[in-house]
Amino acid sequence: MVVSSARLAKQVLKRHDNRPPVLGQQKLSYNGADIAFSPYDSHWKEMRRLCAVHLFSPKQLLSFRPIREAQVGRMISKLRSHAVNHEAANLSDMAMSLASNIICGVAFGKTYDDHEYEKKKLDKLVLEAQALMVSFYFSDQLKVFSWLDKLSGLLNRVDNNFKELDSFYQNLIDDHLTRNNNSNKDIIDLMIELKREKPDEITWEHVKGLLMNLFVAGTDTVAAAVVWTMTGLMLRPDVMRKTQEHVREAVGLKKEGAMIEEEELTKLTYLKAVVMEGLRLYPPAPLLYRTEQQGVEEIEGWEVEKGTKIIINGWAVGRDPEVWKDPEEFVPQRFLNGNGNGNESDHREWEFKMLPFGGGRRGCPGMGLGMLAIHLALANLLYSFDWVLPSSAPPIDTHALPGLTMHKKNPLLLIPIPYPSST
Ligand code: HEM
Known part of the structure; x- marks a missing residue:
């Protein structure tokens, strides 16, 4: 069943908390020992609670601030060297490397150079895992046809990917167990502490499942959001100009090479509206999966049987003309009028009208x-x-690649012109 309207999405997301089991997802999540692919049960509730309190609490988020600032600083310095040579930068690659370094820093306290062997290997493993998670498995439809998954080589790929990722997580855990670190704790440190406190509740499979979630759910969604918002702005030069003037006025002229820091973000109300508009039009993870668990249920006159796979199309919901005026237009102002003031906390107000972060208990x-x-x-x-398109480049388009995360198909290549222009 496919749901494409905001009204129905709300109905379904409020009542359905289970995801349909998919072979690749189950294997790579240690049979649902993680959060994302776990059934809706007491284990999932406990993992979500632990993460909310220990990993994603405002205090923890603040403690990861130096990692975010260092990685954004690193990206800006690389862009400055492109600017000096007036050469195009591949923003799609840069955003990916930024997001993956932030997650590696937050998860296990390490960042890599883009060309390091270990980093390239991890990126490849995560890409393969994402592909395997959305592959079609005959075994999911009818067990008797599982030999077809074997024959096609899919089961082998899942096994290999699982083994390689497992040994990657194991090495990280072993490193953390042998080192003595009392400051700058990363997520593995925090999970090891939690495991010591609750040995009966948390196993190494839970720790590894959670690490997988961070890599798979937290890396390229952030990268895609940055790229799509820049794409939306390049397609609307008037909004781009307005956003830049707003940011530059709000933070004032900085010393050469200085960056905007996180505490200054509160001043950037219009930028926050721009981000919301980018997420509405181009949700990085547009398809939400649920399954009917209770038995036959009626939704808008349709009988939905137990086990039915429900796909909520977040892309269509964000463009639903019953909710959004001029839904195809990039108009950040819509988040500043009326009730919205562009703060991310206001996301709750837009929940179910747009679904970039999903909705309901599995959000x-x-x-x-x-x-x-x-x-x-x-x-x-x-x-x-300031940003310009290279003279030889085709016009910017919004074609997307299929996958768990919706990436822009053609990389975003832009020439950075430094501001202020004398630097
Ligand atoms: C722009 C950034 C992000 C976007 C757009 C995004 C989007 C989503 C979406 C659409 C879902 C599915 C929700 C549903 O089914 O209702 C989801 C789930 C999830 N995301 Fe994110 N995400 C982002 C960043 C992150 C980060 C940084 C992390 C962790 C470090 C993360 C961890 C998770 C987890 C663990 C789940 C599974 C939740 C569950 O099943 O209970 N995400 N995300």
Whole structure:
């Protein structure tokens, strides 16, 4: 069953908390020992609670601030060297590397150079895991056809990917167990502490499942949001100009090379509205999965049987003409009029009218971390540079690639021009 309207999405998301089991997702999540692919049960409730209190609390988010600022600073310095040579930068690659370094820093206290072997290997494993999570498995439809998954080589790919990721997580855990670290705790440190406190409740599989969630759910969603918002702005030069003037006026002229810091983000109300509009039009993870668990249920006159796979199309919901005026237009102002004031906390007000972070009890727990990274990255990209399309490049388009995360198909190549122009 596919749901494409805001009204029905609300009905379904409020009442359905289970995800349909998919072979690849189950294997890579240690049979649902994680959060994202766990059934809606007491284990899931406890994992969500622990994460809300220990990993995604405002205090924890603040403790990860130096990681976010350092990584955004690193991206801006790389862009400055592109600017000096007046050469195009691949913003799609840069956003990916930014997001993955933030997650690696937050999860296990390490960042990599883009060309490091270990980093390239991790990126490849995560990409393969994402592909395997949305693959079609005959076994999910009818057990008797599971031999077809074997024959096609899919089961082998899942096994190999699982083994390689498992040994990657295990090495990280072993490193953390042998080192003595009392300051700057990362997520593995925090999980090890929790495991010591609650040995009966938390196993290594839970820790590994959670690490998988961070890599798979937290990396390229942030990258895609940055790229899509910049794409939306490039397609609307008037809104781009307005946003840049707003950011530059709000933070004032900075010393050469200085960055916008996180505490300054509260001043950037219009930028926050721009981010919301980017997420409405281009939700990075547009398809939400649920399953009917109770038995036959009626939704708008349709009989939905137990086990029915329900897909909520968040892309269509964000463009639902019953909710949004001029739904196809990039108009950030809509989040400043009426009740909205562009603060991310207002996301709750838009819940079910747009679904970039899903909705209901299975909604995204990483929204706070994701939003901070997106705001900080965009604030600095828009403060530090003006942006032009290389003269030889085709016009910017909005074609997307299929997958768990909706990435822009053609990479976003732009030339950064430094601001202020004398630097
Ligand atoms: C722009 C950034 C992000 C976007 C757009 C995004 C989007 C989503 C969406 C659409 C879902 C599915 C929700 C549903 O089915 O209702 C989800 C779930 C999830 N996200 Fe995010 N996410 C982002 C960042 C993050 C980050 C940074 C993390 C962790 C570090 C994270 C962790 C998770 C987890 C664990 C789930 C599964 C929740 C559950 O099943 O209970 N996400 N996210």
